[in-house]
Amino acid sequence: MSLSPTTLDRLRDIVGTEHVRVAPGELAAFARDATPLFQARPDAVVHPADTDQVARILRLATAERIPVVPRGAGSNLCAATVAIRGGIVLALTRLDRILEVSREELLARVEPGVTTAAMADAADAAGLLYPPDPGSRIVSTVGGNVATSAGGLRGLKYGVTRNYVLGLTAVLPTGEVIRTGGRLWKDVAGYDLTRLLTGSEGTLAVLTEITVALLPKPAMARTGLAYFADLAAAGRAVSRVIAGGLLPATLEFLDQRCIDAVERYAGLGLRTDVGALLLFGDDGDESTVDVQLRRIADACVAEGAIDVTTAGDAARSEALLAARRCSLPALSRLGALTILEDASVPRPRLAEMVDRIDAIAARHEVTIATFGHAGDGNRHSTCVLPDPRDSDAIARAERAFAEVFAAAIELGGTITGEHGVGAAKLPYLEARLGTEQLALLRRIKSAFDPAGILNPGKLGS
Numbered sequence: 521m522s523l524s525p526t527t528l529d530r531l532r533d534i535v536g537t538e539h540v541r542v543a544p545g546e547l548a549a550f551a552r553d554a555t556p557l558f559q560a561r562p563d564a565v566v567h568p569a570d571t572d573q574v575a576r577i578l579r580l581a582t583a584e585r586i587p588v589v590p591r592g593a594g595s596n597l598c599a600a601t602v603a604i605r606g607g608i609v610l611a612l613t614r615l616d617r618i619l620e621v622s623r624e625e626l627l628a629r630v631e632p633g634v635t636t637a638a639m640a641d642a643a644d645a646a647g648l649l650y651p652p653d654p655g656s657r658i659v660s661t662v663g664g665n666v667a668t669s670a671g672g673l674r675g676l677k678y679g680v681t682r683n684y685v686l687g688l689t690a691v692l693p694t695g696e697v698i699r700t701g702g703r704l705w706k707d708v709a710g711y712d713l714t715r716l717l718t719g720s721e722g723t724l725a726v727l728t729e730i731t732v733a734l735l736p737k738p739a740m741a742r743t744g745l746a747y748f749a750d751l752a753a754a755g756r757a758v759s760r761v762i763a764g765g766l767l768p769a770t771l772e773f774l775d776q777r778c779i780d781a782v783e784r785y786a787g788l789g790l791r792t793d794v795g796a797l798l799l800f801g802d803d804g805d806e807s808t809v810d811v812q813l814r815r816i817a818d819a820c821v822a823e824g825a826i827d828v829t830t831a832g833d834a835a836r837s838e839a840l841l842a843a844r845r846c847s848l849p850a851l852s853r854l855g856a857l858t859i860l861e862d863a864s865v866p867r868p869r870l871a872e873m874v875d876r877i878d879a880i881a882a883r884h885e886v887t888i889a890t891f892g893h894a895g896d897g898n899r900h901s902t903c904v905l906p907d908p909r910d911s912d913a914i915a916r917a918e919r920a921f922a923e924v925f926a927a928a929i930e931l932g933g934t935i936t937g938e939h940g941v942g943a944a945k946l947p948y949l950e951a952r953l954g955t956e957q958l959a960l961l962r963r964i965k966s967a968f969d970p971a972g973i974l975n976p977g978k979l980g981s
């Protein structure tokens with residue numbers, strides 16, 4: 521679709537001429553997000569400054585049936601911000617104020633365009649912890665994190681973004697502004713719309729203010745590494761750690777291909793002659809952290825770890841966490857096209873899932889490297905293809921991933937643990953939810969968005 525000159529003028533009246541972008545180069549910059557294989561140029565990119573402007577834009581869009589795609593940093597990995605039906609990309613990065621950090625109430629109030637790292641730094645400066653810690657934290661926005669319920673490296677002990685959202689200001693597609701939840705830690709008045717909007721991937725409402733819960737900052741955090749001959753042994757060590765009554769902040773794994781790629785990329789001195797690496801870490805008081813790390817190391821040794829080391833100081837701990845955070849960029853260097861998915865399985869079935877993925881990759885003759893959150897069963901299989909124009913290889917990778925999703929569901933898992941559904945995983949959603957639940961989802965979508973303008977072709981479509 522294309523927008524009429526009158527519509528563009530009305531948008532300019534709302535946000536100011538310089539905040540409505542229609543030049544081809546500027547539209548091209550918003551045609552993609554971090555998901556390969558998906559792109560579509562919007563008709564306009566609009567940068568509102570506040571809730572009122574968002575409400576006026578949505579009212580206009582509903583009246584004129586114009587698709588609107590809310591967008592933070594565009595770092596999602598499921599084509600959630602690709603404007604597949606054209607229309608407006610609503611870029612929320614101008615709403616980037618940290619409005620409040622309260623030590624007394626253990627909360628922060630922010631606009632959605634604040635980056636995750638800026639949010640975490642503001643909490644840290646106040647002696648507090650904002651636990652959600654996605655690998656993309658330097659660029660991703662809190663709005664995008666809430667809309668995808670992003671996870672991260674501390675998910676095992678602290679949970680995901682969903683566990684920290686207390687209240688939202690949300691603009692409905694029809695222009696009404698609602699305030700859900702708020703500053704209260706306990707509030708059961710009405711349906712839990714805060715939770716419904718969290719993870720709704722920009723399909724139900726546009727979030728313009730977010731109140732998150734914070735925690736007192738732990739005195740220290742430390743990490744360690746255990747190397748194993750194979751992923752099965754690393755998986756057994758994870759089970760032993762949890763069954764032993766430990767709940768570390770971090771339990772992440774890398775397979776051999778990832779270790780190799782990360783070492784070449786970051787030069788951290790990792791061993792590359794092993795089959796798998798388990799990165800573990802915990803935070804708390806000085807005395808307890810050391811004990812916890814020793815107990816985790818013992819569990820790894822009991823399951824046959826080849827080598828176990830713990831970081832001596834905070835700087836080395838941070839460097840080891842960086843090894844995990846840079847897994848995706850490191851793998852991206854191995855080929856021109858990197859396709860990643862994040863199906864999740866119950867923790868005890870992780871090793872079985874990885875075996876299944878290896879068999880699927882072999883059958884379809886593609887290379888799949890796997891890393892991820894061993895502690896919560898959420899792994900990221902990454903297919904690296906040398907030539908982005910090789911349509912045969914892309915088709916084989918797509919068939920392989922369809923089988924990976926089916927395998928995850930068969931093992932009691934899900935098609936996405938944290939990255940979201942977007943356009944990329946919509947074809948697999950019914951297999952996960954079932955017909956009745958999907959139909960209910962669609963009825964909820966049309967109650968919020970009767971004209972179907974908000975992020976069409978995604979979740980709820």
Ligand SMILES: Cc1cc2nc3c(=O)[nH]c(=O)nc-3n(C[C@H](O)[C@H](O)[C@H](O)COP(=O)(O)OP(=O)(O)OC[C@H]3O[C@@H](n4cnc5c(N)ncnc54)[C@H](O)[C@@H]3O)c2cc1C
Nearest residue numbers: 592593594595596600655656661663664667671721722727
């Ligand atoms: C290198 C790398 C590492 C990553 N690591 C992780 C990780 O560890 N854990 C993890 O969970 N994800 C990870 N991701 C994926 C991604 O960063 C997350 O999904 C993140 O939450 C997206 O934030 P964003 O600001 O980029 O949102 P976008 O990509 O812009 O948008 C994501 C979704 O949120 C919606 N949205 C955005 N803002 C709003 C708003 N204000 N109101 C309503 N809807 C909105 C969009 O419509 C879209 O559906 C990673 C990505 C990369 C590239």
